[in-house]
Amino acid sequence: MEKFTTLTGIAAPMPLVNIDTDMIIPKQFLKTIHRSGLGKNLFDEMRYLADGSENPDFVLNQPAWREAQIIVAGDNFGCGSSREHAPWALLDFGIRSVISTSFADIFYNNCFQNGILPIVLPEDAVKVLMEDAKNGANARLSIDLEAQTVTASDGQEFRFDIDPHRKHNLLNGLDDVGQTLQKGAAIEAYEAKIAQSQPWV
Structure with missing residues (x-):
């Protein structure tokens, strides 16, 4: 998994509330088990x-936001079904962070497993960042995970909270498998011990 440390990029404004996982990646595209190729859908x-x-009216089709790496969204982003294809599609398009006032729990958890940083901020802060995002390529947001800050193009800074364990994993590019592999030596030692003491296992 790619590490997330800092990001300065274009943010796409999506002020809709309740953007669910079927809107993010419709069900007909869930047949694949590959993480790549979903960005086009x-x-x-x-x-x-x-x-x-x-659709020329959709934000990500407009020149100013085609290269967006951040989405500033309305309340309850990622609600609906638990499909992990939703963060896969976001990441394959190039989205590394989503900022909202709230997220659905399963989607929120899935983001961390795929190198996407979901940021929860108060409504007034999201409104400021949403307006900033409307300026497209002329305004870039900066995210610093270590400092836990989002900085608007005019210098306004907003601090966000994040679970320390999840922060550590993102900074080091660790999903659940990566965390397990860090214990590789201990696992091998345990398996060798069991092989000697309980060879029938």
């Missing part, structure tokens, strides 16, 4: 018209 039903062409 991110927000598929909002991003494309019935004939398959791009």
